Amino acid sequence: MAKLPRVFVTRRLPKEILSQLDDHAHVDLWDSDLPPDPDNLLDHVREAEGLLCLLTDRVDKALIQQAKSLRVISNMAVGTDNIDLSFATAQGIPVGNTPGVLTETTADFAFALLMAAARRVVDGDKYVRDGNWKTWGPSVLLGQDVFGKTLGIIGYGAIGRAVARRAQGFSMKVMYNSRSQKDMDEKIGATYAELEDLLEQSDFVSLHVPLTDETRHIISTKELELMKESAILINTARGPVVDQGALVKALGNKNIAMAAVDVTTVEPIDAGNPLLSLPNVIVTPHIASASTRTRRQMTQMAVDNLLAGLHGDVLPHFANPEVST
Numbered sequence: 001m002a003k004l005p006r007v008f009v010t011r012r013l014p015k016e017i018l019s020q021l022d023d024h025a026h027v028d029l030w031d032s033d034l035p036p037d038p039d040n041l042l043d044h045v046r047e048a049e050g051l052l053c054l055l056t057d058r059v060d061k062a063l064i065q066q067a068k069s070l071r072v073i074s075n076m077a078v079g080t081d082n083i084d085l086s087f088a089t090a091q092g093i094p095v096g097n098t099p100g101v102l103t104e105t106t107a108d109f110a111f112a113l114l115m116a117a118a119r120r121v122v123d124g125d126k127y128v129r130d131g132n133w134k135t136w137g138p139s140v141l142l143g144q145d146v147f148g149k150t151l152g153i154i155g156y157g158a159i160g161r162a163v164a165r166r167a168q169g170f171s172m173k174v175m176y177n178s179r180s181q182k183d184m185d186e187k188i189g190a191t192y193a194e195l196e197d198l199l200e201q202s203d204f205v206s207l208h209v210p211l212t213d214e215t216r217h218i219i220s221t222k223e224l225e226l227m228k229e230s231a232i233l234i235n236t237a238r239g240p241v242v243d244q245g246a247l248v249k250a251l252g253n254k255n256i257a258m259a260a261v262d263v264t265t266v267e268p269i270d271a272g273n274p275l276l277s278l279p280n281v282i283v284t285p286h287i288a289s290a291s292t293r294t295r296r297q298m299t300q301m302a303v304d305n306l307l308a309g310l311h312g313d314v315l316p317h318f319a320n321p322e323v324s325t
Helices: 015-023 036-047 061-066 085-090 103-118 119-129 156-170 195-201 219-224 244-252 292-309
Strands: 008-009 027-028 050-053 072-075 148-153 173-177 188-193 204-209 231-233 259-262 281-283
Touching: 008 015, 008 148, 015 027, 015 292, 027 195, 036 061, 050 188, 050 292, 061 085, 072 292, 103 156, 103 204, 103 231, 103 259, 156 173, 173 195, 188 231, 195 219, 219 244, 244 259
Parallel strands: 008 027, 008 050, 050 072, 148 173, 148 204, 173 188, 204 231, 231 259, 259 281
Antiparallel strands: none
């Protein structure tokens, strides 16, 4: 019997899906809820032919260079900013990702953050738990209306459009800014706007761009100063698309009313980070895609990509399709 290729899986995943690898590979599983540190990651990948990794795993040029046998990288995420994609491509290593499956789930969560921030849901829960609910009061925990307000979406790909569809149900005016689309989205009623105009006019700004050199700190001091003092910023994209230091200052100075973020510059965020000392921010632990159905589908897609790469087949979902040509 031919020797099975070795693959490294960097986290616990549903056993019934991972078991699909058993007849095709020797599976080296990092059996922990926490990711392997860089040294452990390298130790386990050094002789591996396949890698199934998460966005928390840094697969950089140095690691790829030392993983001499590596034939496929399967990233259980849509984005690949944790991987040196250019170098992997130059080495002829196909990189898989999991697009599409988390679009609606992430859009649900982005809108949930928008609603929670506008209507002070987290504040209300804390108010009750702290024993402050003595009576109904006409000025207790006043929030902002969502119905009929203006939503600015930065990044109008699949997730951005899904958020726009949800805004329709609240009769919101939707503006968007995107590199590739500059015509009005007639179906949804969303209108293209230059970034400055979008920031100045929006009551809510929701970020849905990938992390690239171009989008890093796309929201910084200048952009935050353009926003309304009553505006709320939502980020379910990647932490570094916002200059976190500038956001702390803007929130502290009340340049904007509030932020609700599912991602931070460094993850996990340190408990002593100044962002967490502010009362006008909601921070969640990168859970926008965290529904049972979506995470299972992401795992299945990642396994399918890994198996295809091990068999020398075209990956069902390519982040660097030029490798297959």
